[in-house]
Amino acid sequence: xxxxIPVGKGxxxxxxxxxxxxxxxxxxxxxxxxxxxxxxxxxxxxxxxILAGKVLANLFFEPSTRTRMSFEAAMKxxxxxxxxxxxxxxxxxxxxxxxxxxxxxxxxxADIAIIRHPRQGAAKxxxxxxDIPVINAGDGAGHHPTQTLLDLFTIRACHGTLEGxxxxxxxxxRYGRTVHSLSGALARFGCSLTFISPSSLSMPQEIVQxxxxxGVSIVETDDLVGxxxxxxxxxxxxxxxxxxxxxxxxxxxxxxxxxxxxxxxxAKKDMIIMHPLPRVNEIAPDVDSTPHAKYFEQAFYGVVARxxxxxxxxxxxxxxxIG
Amino acid sequence: MSEQAMRRVTAIQNGTVxxxxxxxxxxxxxxxxxxxxxxxxxxxxxxxxxxKKLGRKDVLKVEDRELTQEELDRLAIIASKASVAIxxxxxxxxxxxxxxxxxxxxxxxxxxxxxxxxxPREPLPNRILVHKADPLELRCAYCGKIQDINGLVNHxx
Numbered sequence: 001x002x003x004x005i006p007v008g009k010g011x012x013x014x015x016x017x018x019x020x021x022x023x024x025x026x027x028x029x030x031x032x033x034x035x036x037x038x039x040x041x042x043x044x045x046x047x048x049x050i051l052a053g054k055v056l057a058n059l060f061f062e063p064s065t066r067t068r069m070s071f072e073a074a075m076k077x078x079x080x081x082x083x084x085x086x087x088x089x090x091x092x093x094x095x096x097x098x099x100x101x102x103x104x105x106x107x108x109x110a111d112i113a114i115i116r117h118p119r120q121g122a123a124k125x126x127x128x129x130x131d132i133p134v135i136n137a138g139d140g141a142g143h144h145p146t147q148t149l150l151d152l153f154t155i156r157a158c159h160g161t162l163e164g165x166x167x168x169x170x171x172x173x174r175y176g177r178t179v180h181s182l183s184g185a186l187a188r189f190g191c192s193l194t195f196i197s198p199s200s201l202s203m204p205q206e207i208v209q210x211x212x213x214x215g216v217s218i219v220e221t222d223d224l225v226g227x228x229x230x231x232x233x234x235x236x237x238x239x240x241x242x243x244x245x246x247x248x249x250x251x252x253x254x255x256x257x258x259x260x261x262x263x264x265x266x267a268k269k270d271m272i273i274m275h276p277l278p279r280v281n282e283i284a285p286d287v288d289s290t291p292h293a294k295y296f297e298q299a300f301y302g303v304v305a306r307x308x309x310x311x312x313x314x315x316x317x318x319x320x321x322i323g
Numbered sequence: 324m325s326e327q328a329m330r331r332v333t334a335i336q337n338g339t340v341x342x343x344x345x346x347x348x349x350x351x352x353x354x355x356x357x358x359x360x361x362x363x364x365x366x367x368x369x370x371x372x373x374x375k376k377l378g379r380k381d382v383l384k385v386e387d388r389e390l391t392q393e394e395l396d397r398l399a400i401i402a403s404k405a406s407v408a409i410x411x412x413x414x415x416x417x418x419x420x421x422x423x424x425x426x427x428x429x430x431x432x433x434x435x436x437x438x439x440x441x442x443p444r445e446p447l448p449n450r451i452l453v454h455k456a457d458p459l460e461l462r463c464a465y466c467g468k469i470q471d472i473n474g475l476v477n478h479x480x
Contacts, residue, residue: 096444098445099442099445100447117439119437119441120466120467120468121433121438121439121440122465124464124466125447125465141437205469206462206467206468206469
């Protein structure tokens with residue numbers, strides 16, 4: 001059959017977040033504004049249990065530290081409860097259960113599901129399988145939109161704006177889902193983009209094509225140090241060993257970029273360095289003590305960005321409570 | 324279809340004639356229609372026939388089978404200018420055209436091996452979206468990967 005057919009359980013009352021295309025610029029700004037107001041809650045200074053009685057299912061089919069724990073922290077800080085899938089090897093997945101069937105269970109157990117999965121498209125597939133909202137916490141080498149929300153929060157907190165900045169995305173642009181989501185969002189706010197990677201790890205064709213279609217200025221290069229001086233943001237990423245089909249291919253590019261304190265001598269004073277973490281050796285420890293380093297601050301902002309997103313998708317009116 | 328092209332193979336009594344297939348694409352068309360492995364349907368094939376419209380074209384005659392509009396619409400991705408005639412008792416009973424829809428459902432699998440839909444046990448339909456019509460660009464509805472149109476026939480369901 002050619003043409004649209006409804007799948008899953010039909011019309012959903014509440015939206016999911018699978019890619020950044022699911023949010024308008026206005027919605028992004030609204031989430032960031034709400035997140036900013038939630039900083040005292042994330043720090044434990046204010047108790048605001050507005051998600052009491054709500055249950056979040058954390059379904060991580062791949063390892064995670066920050067994303068899983070910050071979703072849990074966000075839910076619990078707002079009074080909600082969390083179900084964790086736990087170690088996949090102790091679940092029915094090892095007995096051959098399909099993702100569809102696993103998601104059917106979640107539809108009955110939780111009010112919202114967070115999914116990370118090694119297969120690309122798994123989050124969209126999950127959202128088609130259930131009625132509850134689904135949040136993509138990383139699908140293979142696809143997208144990672146909640147990382148983008150906290151990245152945008154960090155950029156705005158440091159630069160006071162998202163508009164018109166010069167941003168370099170560095171490292172594994174081929175398999176890096178964080179940069180896939182972030183590049184499109186930055187383009188929508190009028191940023192100019194520099195993609196810095198070995199040619200074998202360049203940005204996927206469909207992403208570059210969409211960016212060019214949107215009229216954004218893109219420079220592609222493999223020269224990190226030569227690009228630094230004009231930038232407002234350097235977004236470093238890890239070369240992800242686990243995504244390479246061939247270990248020999250990984251060895252050819254592992255360690256190709258390593259940002260050191262010395263490289264930053266002529267950087268703009270307010271230039272910031274970000275990283276979704278974990279890092280391996282792409283940022284030297286001597287960068288940590290420079291005013292440019294924002295990656296640990298960035299990781300903390302994951303809690304407020306996800307708090308604001310959870311409230312939005314669970315349709316809890318936070319404006320009424322926090323103003 | 325011109326009389327000259329029609330005469331290249333014997334006229335059929337009943338069935339479907341697909342004309343104006345881009346030269347060299349008729350085997351892909353048969354694949355898209357699930358007819359490549361057919362042992363019972365008589366099929367006549369004309370390849371690289373002269374055409375005013377296309378320069379060179381292929382023509383297919385499928386006997387004793389009236390292809391449905393749904394089947395024909397699958398052809399839009401490889402033979403968007405194809406014209407179709409339903410033949411009954413040696414006469415053209417109906418003329419049909421193929422139409423490019425917005426989505427192909429359960430026709431082909433996504434060509435990206437790490438797409439969630441490439442687990443054959445997952446039950447939701449395979450969905451390929453028409454991202455752009457001209458030039459034609461198809462993407463998987465789930466993983467978003469651009470699909471190689473020439474290779475689609477290798478991923479038929």
